[in-house]
Amino acid sequence: MNPNSNQNPNKKPGEDNRTPLQKYLPSIVLALLLTLLINAVYSNIVSAKTKEITHTEFLTMVEEDKIHEIQFTTDRVNIITREDAEKSESARITYYTGILQNVDYTELVNTLREQNVLVSEEVIEEMSPIINILLSWVLPLAIIFVLFSYLSRSMSKHMGGMGGFGQSKAKVYMEKQTGVTFADVAGQDEAKESLVEIIDFLHNPQKYAAIGAKLPKGALLVGSPGTGKTLLAKAVAGEANVPFFSISGSDFVEMFVGVGASRVRDLFQQATKVAPAIIFIDEIDAIGRTRDSKFGGNDEREQTLNQLLAEIDGFDSSKGVVILAATNRPEILDKALLRAGRFDRRIIVDRPNLNGRYQTLRVHTRNIRLADDVDLHKIAKATAGAVGADLANLVNEAALRAVRQGRQTVNQQDLLTSFEVVIAGTEKKGTVLTDIEKRIVSYHEVGHALVAALQKHAQPVSKITIVPHTSGALGYTMQTPEEEKFLNSKAELLVELRVLLGGRAAEQLVFGAQTTGAANDIQRATDTARKMVMLYGMSDRFGLMALSQAGSEYLEGRAYVDCADSTAAQADEEVRSILNGCYEDATRILTENRALLDEVALYLLQKETITGDELMAFIRADQKQKEEKNEEEA
Ligand code: ADP
Ligand code: ZN
Numbered sequence: 048m049n050p051n052s053n054q055n056p057n058k059k060p061g062e063d064n065r066t067p068l069q070k071y072l073p074s075i076v077l078a079l080l081l082t083l084l085i086n087a088v089y090s091n092i093v094s095a096k097t098k099e100i101t102h103t104e105f106l107t108m109v110e111e112d113k114i115h116e117i118q119f120t121t122d123r124v125n126i127i128t129r130e131d132a133e134k135s136e137s138a139r140i141t142y143y144t145g146i147l148q149n150v151d152y153t154e155l156v157n158t159l160r161e162q163n164v165l166v167s168e169e170v171i172e173e174m175s176p177i178i179n180i181l182l183s184w185v186l187p188l189a190i191i192f193v194l195f196s197y198l199s200r201s202m203s204k205h206m207g208g209m210g211g212f213g214q215s216k217a218k219v220y221m222e223k224q225t226g227v228t229f230a231d232v233a234g235q236d237e238a239k240e241s242l243v244e245i246i247d248f249l250h251n252p253q254k255y256a257a258i259g260a261k262l263p264k265g266a267l268l269v270g271s272p273g274t275g276k277t278l279l280a281k282a283v284a285g286e287a288n289v290p291f292f293s294i295s296g297s298d299f300v301e302m303f304v305g306v307g308a309s310r311v312r313d314l315f316q317q318a319t320k321v322a323p324a325i326i327f328i329d330e331i332d333a334i335g336r337t338r339d340s341k342f343g344g345n346d347e348r349e350q351t352l353n354q355l356l357a358e359i360d361g362f363d364s365s366k367g368v369v370i371l372a373a374t375n376r377p378e379i380l381d382k383a384l385l386r387a388g389r390f391d392r393r394i395i396v397d398r399p400n401l402n403g404r405y406q407t408l409r410v411h412t413r414n415i416r417l418a419d420d421v422d423l424h425k426i427a428k429a430t431a432g433a434v435g436a437d438l439a440n441l442v443n444e445a446a447l448r449a450v451r452q453g454r455q456t457v458n459q460q461d462l463l464t465s466f467e468v469v470i471a472g473t474e475k476k477g478t479v480l481t482d483i484e485k486r487i488v489s490y491h492e493v494g495h496a497l498v499a500a501l502q503k504h505a506q507p508v509s510k511i512t513i514v515p516h517t518s519g520a521l522g523y524t525m526q527t528p529e530e531e532k533f534l535n536s537k538a539e540l541l542v543e544l545r546v547l548l549g550g551r552a553a554e555q556l557v558f559g560a561q562t563t564g565a566a567n568d569i570q571r572a573t574d575t576a577r578k579m580v581m582l583y584g585m586s587d588r589f590g591l592m593a594l595s596q597a598g599s600e601y602l603e604g605r606a607y608v609d610c611a612d613s614t615a616a617q618a619d620e621e622v623r624s625i626l627n628g629c630y631e632d633a634t635r636i637l638t639e640n641r642a643l644l645d646e647v648a649l650y651l652l653q654k655e656t657i658t659g660d661e662l663m664a665f666i667r668a669d670q671k672q673k674e675e676k677n678e679e680e681a
Contacts, residue, residue: 071196078192085187097141100126105144109158116165122146221317222291225281232275232282233410233435234403241266241394242283245369249287249323252367263392264359265370267331267385269377270396273436276373277329279396283371284325292318292326296333307334307351315358315368323367328355331372335380352381359389398434401427407435411442418458426462429509429527433469441469486652487554488513488522491564493648494553495524497640498633499546500666504539512656521564537585540575544629545636547572552633553644576625577618581608586621594618643669 100108105126108114115132118125126142146152156166229239248255248262255262268276277293284291294314318324334351362368372390374380384390399407405427412423430438442457444465449457492511499505506526513522526546535543551565579585581594594610608615637644647665651657 074192074196077195078188081191082184082187086183089183096139097143100142100144102144102147102150105142108142109155109162112162114159114162114164116167117159118167119146119152220293222281222284222293224288225285225291227278227281227285229282229286231410232278233406233408234399235275235279235396238268238279238394238396241392242279246283246287249283249289249325249367249369252323252365256365262364262369263390264362264364264368264388265372265390266392266394267377267380267390268371268373268394268396269375270373271375271398271434273434274396274398275435276396277327278435279394280325280327280371280373283369284327287323287325289367290318290321290324292324294326294328296328296330296335305347305350307347308354311351311354311358315362318368319362319366323369326368326370328370328372330374331384332374332376332379335372335374335384352384356383356389399438404430404433404438407438408442411439412457415442415446416456418456420459421457421462422459425459426466429463429466429525437469441465444468484521485513486648487558487560487562488564489652490553490557490644490648491550491562492522492524493644493651494549494551494556494633494637495546495568496549496662497644497647497666498549498552498636499524499526499542500662501636501640502542502545504542505546507659508662509659510656511651511659511662513651514655520567537579537583540579540583540585541625541629541632544572544575544626545633547575548626548630549633549637552630552637553648556634556637556641557644557648572626572629573622576622576629579625580618580621586618586625588617588621589614640669 105124108126108128113128113130114126115129116127123143123145126144127139128142131139131141159166232239245262245266268279270276280293281291292314294310298310314326318326334348334355336348359370370390377393380390397403405423408423408427412421426441430441433441441462442465445457445461448461448465449455492513496508496511499508508524509527510525511522512525547568550568551561554560554562554565580589584591584593592610594614595608610618643665646669647657647662650661650665
């Protein structure tokens with residue numbers, strides 16, 4: 048942890064960093080304009096209803112006896128003609144003329160009285176100018192301003208923090224200091240090595256600029272979900288002690304066209320302002336997908352991608368901004384993204400191997416009190432295929448279990464149990480299988496286990512269970528490899544196929560039935576057999592000829608068939624014959640050991656879960672019996 052991380056409190060996403068003036072200026076301007084408009088319209092309406100006339104015109108009106116009513120105010124005489132008096136109030140026009148100093152109005156008033164004109168002598172007070180200004184300017188201004196600020200605030204809330212119009216800062220997540228270092232990332236040594244140079248560059252961009260060296264602007268972190276790509280990117284920022292900007296590709300998939308592009312522009316603007324900095328784009332495949340119409344066009348995504356490309360090309364890398372992007376599907380990325388000067392560096396973040404898993408477990412148990420019986424090596428061995436996130440989850444589950452049971456420390460059993468929770472889903476307490484279903488599942492699992500235990504090159508069985516798990520499996524047989532394996536021989540693959548098909552073989556042998564429970568086994572077996580024929584050159588018929596191309600080098604992508612249709616049909620035939628052969632082998636193994644199969648299956652039915660050791664005890668006892676029998680016969 049970085050000791051001074053407290054002095055720089057992390058910036059919350061969506062925080063507004065504009066000054067009050069900047070914030071309210073639009074509201075003020077708008078309120079002013081509206082008030083002007085209101086006053087203009089109002090005075091227009093008023094002036095349409097009143098009309099000024101000269102004193103002479105007024106006198107003419109008096110002479111011609113046209114006046115119905117007059118009214119004296121401080122500075123004018125208001126006149127209503129007989130004609131207008133008959134009209135409705137709204138259609139009536141009031142004439143007025145200024146009061147002149149040198150005129151004696153008493154005579155005039157007398158004349159008017161003789162004409163039966165209504166004369167109101169009370170002087171009607173005009174509004175004081177201050178109140179007038181208040182009413183016609185200040186009040187509307189204030190009301191409009193308050194209304195508008197309120198509206199714009201609630202609007203920006205609804206639109207996910209689109210402060211102002213179009214520009215958005217909301218989903219960009221920024222950390223001044225991540226506080227994560229390489230020590231927090233277990234294993235991944237190769238990835239770290241490739242990132243060291245970037246850290247050095249961020250520490251001292253001038254050094255590179257002085258020599259004229261250009262560092263790549265970005266690197267692509269490639270690996271399955273949960274392998275620690277985000278963690279690595281944060282560690283780079285932490286090691287270099289620079290701010291970390293992150294955004295997820297899926298955030299760009301917005302409903303408004305143009306928002307994604309403006310968000311990208313924003314992101315780069317913010318980062319260059321505080322450079323050196325790291326920009327991390329998670330799930331870049333969400334925007335960086337190839338623009339082929341294969342996946343259907345999407346204007347918004349294309350605009351965002353184009354903006355991203357423009358920003359990458361546009362910014363000056365000597366300032367020290369490095370973009371890291373993460374994906375688990377590099378093969379679908381647009382070629383333009385991978386061009387030189389963009390994400391031309393690829394850093395593979397693999398699933399951890401045995402040692403990597405051990406190190407990851409150690410990192411995550413640093414702050415956890417462990418009991419003396421804990422053996423992390425064993426856990427690491429049992430978790431082949433798990434990624435860092437799984438292991439972190441596993442350790443946490445174990446700690447929770449210890450707390451639930453009121454213990455002070457985490458023991459090995461906690462870790463083992465949570466391994467099952469994390470890997471195979473939690474035990475489904477509520478699911479009740481019928482007796483016959485349970486018997487079938489039991490035979491099915493023991494079928495797998497025996498075919499495995501009775502073959503030479505099989506991985507040892509460590510556990511058999513018929514307790515249903517939330518993952519959907521009604522039971523499972525767990526095999527743990529003695530050691531990490533990267534190469535498999537043809538013989539080993541055949542052993543694996545027999546084990547996979549052993550479940551169905553047992554069902555068929557004992558119940559003469561085929562159930563849906565074997566679907567997953569059959570799927571996996573078919574996959575393996577197909578790869579043997581199409582990819583590994585392990586079939587007699589096609590020998591070394593590869594019939595397909597691997598979809599992606601290290602991830603479980605689909606392979607593309609790369610041969611004539613007739614060849615593909617023959618290949619299918621070959622796959623079928625491999626599977627059939629293995630199925631027959633499995634059936635033979637189980638038939639030869641039918642007594643053992645019954646014995647273990649019934650035992651499992653009672654106990655629901657048995658260990659690999661218990662299974663081996665059964666097998667040894669059975670072999671001893673057979674040997675004694677042979678001796679007797681001899
Ligand atoms: P990704 O971005 O590849 O999907 P993350 O970096 O988000 O994966 O990893 C999720 C979590 O898994 C991390 O926060 C960390 O706790 C754990 N983790 C993953 N890989 C490692 C590792 N190599 N060392 C330690 N912890 C890891
Ligand atoms: Zn099975």
